[in-house]
Amino acid sequence: MNGRSDSGFLQRFVALLRKEARQMLRDKSNLAVGLLLPVGLILLFGYGLSFDVKNAPIALVLEDSSPTARDVVAGLQGSRYLAPVRAPDMAAAERLMRAGKVNGIVRVPMDFSRQLVLGKARIQLLLDGVDSNTASRIEDYVGGAVAVWAQRQADRAGGAESAGGTVTVVPRMWFNEAGSSAWYLVPGLIVLVLTLIGAFLTSLLVAREWERGTLESLFVTPMRPLELLLAKLLPYLAVGGIDLAMCLLAARVLFEVPIRGSLWIIVFASLLYLMVSLLLGLFISGALRNQFKASQLALLASFLPATMLSGFVFDLRNVPFAVQAVSQLLPATHFMGLIKTLFLAGNNWPMILRECGILALYVLALVLATHRTLRKTLD
Secondary structure (H helix, E strand, C coil): CCHHHHHHHHHHHHHHHHHHHHHHHHHHHHHHHHHHHHHHHHHHHHHHHCCCCCEEEEEEEECCCCHHHHHHHHHHHHHCEEEEECCCCCHHHHHHHHHHCCCCEEEECCCCHHHHHHCCCCCEEEEEEECCHHHHHHHHHHHHHHHHHHHHHHHHHCCCCHHHHHHHEEEEEEEECCCCCHHHHHHHHHHHHHHHHHHHHHHCHHHHHHCCCCHHHHHHCCHHHHHHHHHHHHHHHHHHHHHHHHHHHHHHHHHCCCCCCCCCHHHHHHHHHHHHHHHHHHHHHHHHHHHHHHHHHHHHHHHHHHHHHHCCCCCCCHHHHHHHHCCCCCCHHHHHHHHHHHHHCCCCCCHHHHHHHHHHHHHHHHHHHHHCCCCCCCC
């Protein structure tokens, strides 16, 4: 009896195993996620993403043009981690940093040589705290370059104590004077929240209608595709607006992140990006007409890239050019830099107009693409 039972179990198990294996092989989307996604993540994290800072642009302001002052900053110009650019004065250097063109300013004051003789020379280092990780790395690199110069001066003096060892780098953080990681992370989290609730939730809407057969019923009515699109978009836009209000309230009250730019511009840009996310989810839903596949693709096309390739964690200037090019195609990349600047640095009108214009183009393109997926056809 036992032998017959064991034989029956084995036959049923083998039959079920064959059925599941064939079903898995037929489902190309699941197979691609299972096999290709891990490979993509390994290659992306291994080669494309890095916490290292390379060729970080910094402005050099040499108010003291003596050979000694030039010798101190020579180490910065030979570093592969820093990319110094000369600025004629502090006003010009500050304009570069406010525009996001440099990550820091190294200022050698006009009395540097005299103070060096007295044993109390100082170099001022201003850092852009919008990206606190990059700022801390630049501080380490500049301090290390000055320390190497000081050691070289000591070696020239035969190991005796010299004025070269008395140079102090005085750092000062702009836009994030508290040095808080929350100031850097919380604005980026708003991008991730709007991406998730936008693309993921709406990715189910049209696909659900197709699966239930209710969309065919709508096709016999005078309903137009644009009307259906707006009807599905606006309720979730309202939900996203409530989520945005909660995020802004939490950022200001719970995490005490300053809002130095215009609140109205932050809200406008955020709603514009939310529309991009919602429309992306609707487009995926209408194109695939399957809830499971649409939710998978929405996650892969929106949330994961927004987390890894938007500049949320990694400075995009330190990744390979191919990854940089791909990141510039993502709406999240443009919104990430904009909202961090609005929160911590204030209104940067060239950036506001450029990034909002790009987001508006995405809205227009996705409206047209989604409109095509909602045409009255059963093909």
